Amino acid sequence: MKEETYIRIENVTKSFGGFKAIDQVSLDIPQGTFTTLLGPSGCGKTTLLRLIAGFYEADSGTIWIGGKKVNGIPPYKRNTPLVFQEYALFPHMSIAENITYGLKMNKTPREKIKAKLKEMLEIFDLENLGQRLPKQLSGGQQQRVAFARALIMGQKILLLDEPLSNLDAKLRVEVRNELRSIQKRLGITAVYVTHDQDEALSMSDLVAVFDKGSIQQIGTPREVYFRPNSRFVAGFVGTANFLEGKVVDSTAEKIVVKYQEFVLYLNNDNAAQKGDKVTLVLRPECLSIDKEEHSKIGPRNTMKGKITESSFWGRVMRYWVEVGNIQLIVDDSNPAYHGDFQGEVQIILDPGKIHVFKNITLPKTLPNDENLSLGNYQETTF
Amino acid sequence: MLEINRLKSEPVLLLTIMAALSITVFFVVWPLIKVITFPKPQEYLRVLADSIWYQAALNSLFMVVISTASCTLVAFLFAYTIVRLDVPLKGLFRFITLLPIVSPPFIVALSYILLFGGQGLIAKYILHITIDIYGWRGLWFVQTVTFFPYAYAVIYSTMQSIPANLEYAAYNLGASRWSTFKDVFFPLCRPGVAGGALMAAMNVLADFGNPLMIAGNFRLLPTEAYMQMIGVGDLSTAAILATALLVPALGLFLINRYWVGQRSYVTITGKEISLPPMKVLLLVKWGLFALCLLISIVIIGVYGVLFYGSFAKLWGYDWSFSWGNMVYVLNKGKEIGNSLKFAFLSSLFAALFALLLAYIVQRKQVGLNRVVDFLAILPGAIPGVFLGLGFAMAFNEKPLAMTGTSAIMVIALMFWNIPTCYSASTAGLQQIGNSVEEASLNLGVGPFRTFKNILLPLLRDSFVSGLTVSFLRSITCLSVVIFLYSAQTAVSTISILGLVQNGEWGGAAAFTTVLVSIAFTALGVVCFLFKKQGKSLEI
Numbered sequence A: 001m002k003e004e005t006y007i008r009i010e011n012v013t014k015s016f017g018g019f020k021a022i023d024q025v026s027l028d029i030p031q032g033t034f035t036t037l038l039g040p041s042g043c044g045k046t047t048l049l050r051l052i053a054g055f056y057e058a059d060s061g062t063i064w065i066g067g068k069k070v071n072g073i074p075p076y077k078r079n080t081p082l083v084f085q086e087y088a089l090f091p092h093m094s095i096a097e098n099i100t101y102g103l104k105m106n107k108t109p110r111e112k113i114k115a116k117l118k119e120m121l122e123i124f125d126l127e128n129l130g131q132r133l134p135k136q137l138s139g140g141q142q143q144r145v146a147f148a149r150a151l152i153m154g155q156k157i158l159l160l161d162e163p164l165s166n167l168d169a170k171l172r173v174e175v176r177n178e179l180r181s182i183q184k185r186l187g188i189t190a191v192y193v194t195h196d197q198d199e200a201l202s203m204s205d206l207v208a209v210f211d212k213g214s215i216q217q218i219g220t221p222r223e224v225y226f227r228p229n230s231r232f233v234a235g236f237v238g239t240a241n242f243l244e245g246k247v248v249d250s251t252a253e254k255i256v257v258k259y260q261e262f263v264l265y266l267n268n269d270n271a272a273q274k275g276d277k278v279t280l281v282l283r284p285e286c287l288s289i290d291k292e293e294h295s296k297i298g299p300r301n302t303m304k305g306k307i308t309e310s311s312f313w314g315r316v317m318r319y320w321v322e323v324g325n326i327q328l329i330v331d332d333s334n335p336a337y338h339g340d341f342q343g344e345v346q347i348i349l350d351p352g353k354i355h356v357f358k359n360i361t362l363p364k365t366l367p368n369d370e371n372l373s374l375g376n377y378q379e380t381t382f
Numbered sequence B: 001m002l003e004i005n006r007l008k009s010e011p012v013l014l015l016t017i018m019a020a021l022s023i024t025v026f027f028v029v030w031p032l033i034k035v036i037t038f039p040k041p042q043e044y045l046r047v048l049a050d051s052i053w054y055q056a057a058l059n060s061l062f063m064v065v066i067s068t069a070s071c072t073l074v075a076f077l078f079a080y081t082i083v084r085l086d087v088p089l090k091g092l093f094r095f096i097t098l099l100p101i102v103s104p105p106f107i108v109a110l111s112y113i114l115l116f117g118g119q120g121l122i123a124k125y126i127l128h129i130t131i132d133i134y135g136w137r138g139l140w141f142v143q144t145v146t147f148f149p150y151a152y153a154v155i156y157s158t159m160q161s162i163p164a165n166l167e168y169a170a171y172n173l174g175a176s177r178w179s180t181f182k183d184v185f186f187p188l189c190r191p192g193v194a195g196g197a198l199m200a201a202m203n204v205l206a207d208f209g210n211p212l213m214i215a216g217n218f219r220l221l222p223t224e225a226y227m228q229m230i231g232v233g234d235l236s237t238a239a240i241l242a243t244a245l246l247v248p249a250l251g252l253f254l255i256n257r258y259w260v261g262q263r264s265y266v267t268i269t270g271k272e273i274s275l276p277p278m279k280v281l282l283l284v285k286w287g288l289f290a291l292c293l294l295i296s297i298v299i300i301g302v303y304g305v306l307f308y309g310s311f312a313k314l315w316g317y318d319w320s321f322s323w324g325n326m327v328y329v330l331n332k333g334k335e336i337g338n339s340l341k342f343a344f345l346s347s348l349f350a351a352l353f354a355l356l357l358a359y360i361v362q363r364k365q366v367g368l369n370r371v372v373d374f375l376a377i378l379p380g381a382i383p384g385v386f387l388g389l390g391f392a393m394a395f396n397e398k399p400l401a402m403t404g405t406s407a408i409m410v411i412a413l414m415f416w417n418i419p420t421c422y423s424a425s426t427a428g429l430q431q432i433g434n435s436v437e438e439a440s441l442n443l444g445v446g447p448f449r450t451f452k453n454i455l456l457p458l459l460r461d462s463f464v465s466g467l468t469v470s471f472l473r474s475i476t477c478l479s480v481v482i483f484l485y486s487a488q489t490a491v492s493t494i495s496i497l498g499l500v501q502n503g504e505w506g507g508a509a510a511f512t513t514v515l516v517s518i519a520f521t522a523l524g525v526v527c528f529l530f531k532k533q534g535k536s537l538e539i
């Protein structure tokens, strides 16, 4: 992305008491993009969003919006409409009054308000609900009112704090597509907070993965998924198996990694050299499983193992396979009515889909030691 | 330190907080200090050594113990009957428990005299006996009837939040009915019972109207303080007695606020499956019902006798119908007008000022919050007698001499009512999530317009309910104003007391009836307005 930066966050720190909720965060958000702040609960996503909106003041660091430094500017002068997680609709005002509140207060001419209201009611499919009170709407409808109330201001920016978390799974998928297309159409710079990896990956131009108050990785959805820079990112954005091996040979394009008795031939994306200790990130869907006797490729990039457990999820069949002294998660993305794999199997690795990073980039603390010792770290929300 | 920087950037806020704080200190803390420091130390020693006052203190303690016990017991049985039993007339029982709020504090005592006194309906006319009703026994009965509703309110709300399924669970595990009650239900009620008992104790301790009318020679601290000040003119002794009253009152208050207030085991999730309450033995059920009915009848009797007395020609001698008493009362328009005026102004100011305090404490996170919060609830701990005496002593000279003015009546009642309004506003603010306000700021609307457009409309209900309760308390208040009135600023309750002291029972009854009617009308109007909007008034 080569667009101009619209929101720039520079070395921002924010503490509550002695606790650093945001620690030296820097982030450039390009104009017209959909940027997601993704991270586990309590990692500081809301805090960062509220810093942008001006509800908190940074202890140190600078925030720029549209080329203007906004530190010290109160929230009502920042023009940063925010969609609250709990909607925060005004309970004593009708839907129409809620949506037009901001415009009324800034003395927009009445006809213009009327036209804009009509447009918003149409976009969000609320046409017949204008006179109702918020409590007379369903959750999904209230959510759309919250969007409309923020968008009607016509600002170039929209902040969203887990706006879909109160909706049911199906509605969530619908609304997120809708939201994304509106954002694109209006060319708005959106900053979206979520802890849901599916949401982050499916909607965003850019994902910033957060943990414990700092950004772990910034990149496109593909980058953070396929090229995570740490175990934390790999584990949080999807499910991952980790193997820690040693580079026994390397060229500019290829490396050979030895892990226990297995020898793996992989692409060298990270300029690893002979002797380096590396971590391999194996996504369950990038591994394939086969009966042992079907061994076609021979010993190269295969590992022998034994299925200890399996679970049928509909679109995939998930296996837990014991390989040496660790356990790997493998997804068979084409399960059939009959014929699950059982017992001794072999796992085939696709070198193009395996991400390797050198161990020096390991984060300070690992997300979950118990899971890591099993060789995989599994995100619990699917 | 950070905070000071923040306040510097919000000078209006800083000024407002400072002003609110100074005003509160001036009108709450200053009278306190004035009363406590008025007597010299040796006078304290003299008074404390005097067996008369020692006896008065003991008597007060005695009344607190027995009346609190009886109030709590009656309140518990009442609450249990209303919450857990399937009996008729629950609406009536609920209504009964609301009555004290709209009545002057001495109403039961007055009725008691009308029934059992020298000219009493029952004593003289029906039974033809003369009994000495003045003393602790009569007072005990009167205080129980007067104050059990305060305990009831607390116990009721705790009991109501205990899901019946807990008892089913215990029952299901093989516990007997009695042990389910003893081991499951009652322990869960205990915080409510403790809180209710404390409420009753605070009211009994500070009770002024009832003892003044029927305690006779049984000396109690509040009445003795009053006698010393008004009757004898011994300000020092009055101040010392009031201080002796303040200490336990403050103690009860602090226990209630910081200990009982935090011990509730039951969480209300709003998701409980409500099962019908467990059945109890028929004997128990109808026994409790009979008891509640009896108490209700007694209370209805209290009002009935007053009503009757209002229209009897000459109580004790000629029980025939007459408008005489009513005409007499209506000629006392000035006192009624004063009552209305002071009650309205003081409750309005209290509601506004309390709203400001609540807003500062709830929304502006500054370190002074705990101080502001404490000062806002502190008047709730101060017995009315003490507050009246404090105002009389603190504001009869520079810098603010207000003795005998309407202002002192209004301000004293205002601060007496601040805790009520403050609690209402605080509860209201806590219900409005921060984010609703933030949403308004976020849409480009400044803090003042946000306050006006968002908070004020949303707080209207709690504001009005605080205002209403304050109005009712003020119009029926005797203890605070009795130290402060002048010929020009006398109010109805003072007149009633005068009539009682002169044995003019008919006039007293009629005046009380008028006062209660006014209070009922005010409450009725507000309830009606709330109902029209589909809400209910929370008192």
Ligand SMILES: Nc1ncnc2c1ncn2[C@@H]1O[C@H](COP(=O)(O)OP(=O)(O)OP(=O)(O)O)[C@@H](O)[C@H]1O
Pocket (backbone or CB within 6 Å): A016, A017, A021, A039, A040, A041, A042, A043, A044, A045, A046, A047, A048, A195
């Ligand atoms: N006003 C506050 N005072 C003190 N601590 C706070 C405050 N706001 C947030 N925190 C703390 O800062 C950390 C980050 O909070 P934040 O609300 O930004 O988390 P989050 O990433 O949005 O989490 P979630 O996904 O649960 O909403 C948390 O540990 C929280 O306890």
Ligand SMILES: [Mg+2]
Pocket (backbone or CB within 6 Å): A045, A046, A047, A161
């Ligand atoms: Mg959050």
